[in-house]
Amino acid sequence: ILNVEQSPQSLHVQEGDSTNFTCSFPSSNFYALHWYRWETAKSPEALFVMTLNGDEKKKGRISATLNTKEGYSYLYIKGSQPEDSATYLCAFTSNAGGTSYGKLTFGQGTILTVHP
Amino acid sequence: AAGVIQSPRHLIKEKRETATLKCYPIPRHDTVYWYQQGPGQDPQFLISFYEKMQSDKGSIPDRFSAQQFSDYHSELNMSSLELGDSALYFCASSRGDRYYEQYFGPGTRLTVT
Numbered sequence: 001i002l003n004v005e006q007s008p009q010s011l012h013v014q015e016g017d018s019t020n021f022t023c024s025f026p027s028s029n030f031y032a033l034h035w036y037r038w039e040t041a042k043s044p045e046a047l048f049v050m051t052l053n054g055d056e057k058k059k060g061r062i063s064a065t066l067n068t069k070e071g072y073s074y075l076y077i078k079g080s081q082p083e084d085s086a087t088y089l090c091a092f093t094s095n096a097g098g099t100s101y102g103k104l105t106f107g108q109g110t111i112l113t114v115h116p
Numbered sequence: 117a118a119g120v121i122q123s124p125r126h127l128i129k130e131k132r133e134t135a136t137l138k139c140y141p142i143p144r145h146d147t148v149y150w151y152q153q154g155p156g157q158d159p160q161f162l163i164s165f166y167e168k169m170q171s172d173k174g175s176i177p178d179r180f181s182a183q184q185f186s187d188y189h190s191e192l193n194m195s196s197l198e199l200g201d202s203a204l205y206f207c208a209s210s211r212g213d214r215y216y217e218q219y220f221g222p223g224t225r226l227t228v229t
Binding site: 004031032034036041042043044045046049051089093102103104105106107108109 | 119120147149151157158159160161164172174206208210215216217218219220221222223
């Protein structure tokens, strides 16, 4: 059984604050780590896919890092805005057995609320 | 840009009825994944198809079946519905050579009463 854990479960910040969340995942049979941003009633939006230890990706004010040896990833949001309010999901793809068909194992998400 | 289309967006069924959910992948995507997210739960992988063949299977009940058609759209058929089947059902699609880049539809909210 693969366990993907995210913390915190929810977070309230003020506009302009910077924030970060954690995703922990199994360090064995790693293939890829995904971050999605999900607003209610909309499709989860892919933010990053990371495959290499030490990967750092950035998209505007949002960035992510990956440590596959210890099994964690951080998502950072700099200068949070109210429109950043959403659920942030991380998901893990395994290559157990040497193959991966892309199945995602999700964490429970971090619900971010940014107050004006 | 075209996105993944799911229909219907909302569905209300009674216990023991049958439901069919449809997923239309992004053009030129040949791989479809189905996920189920129950209330307060993580999305759980159900089943996936690549080039119209089942490629992987997760915790999908025997009462559920799915297939991918020649135009790459997929249908999830759910029979003998139970209250516990009430959930948000997501479909995602990808290209077979880039299956780690999955694009999600908005989901179908199934309510079983």
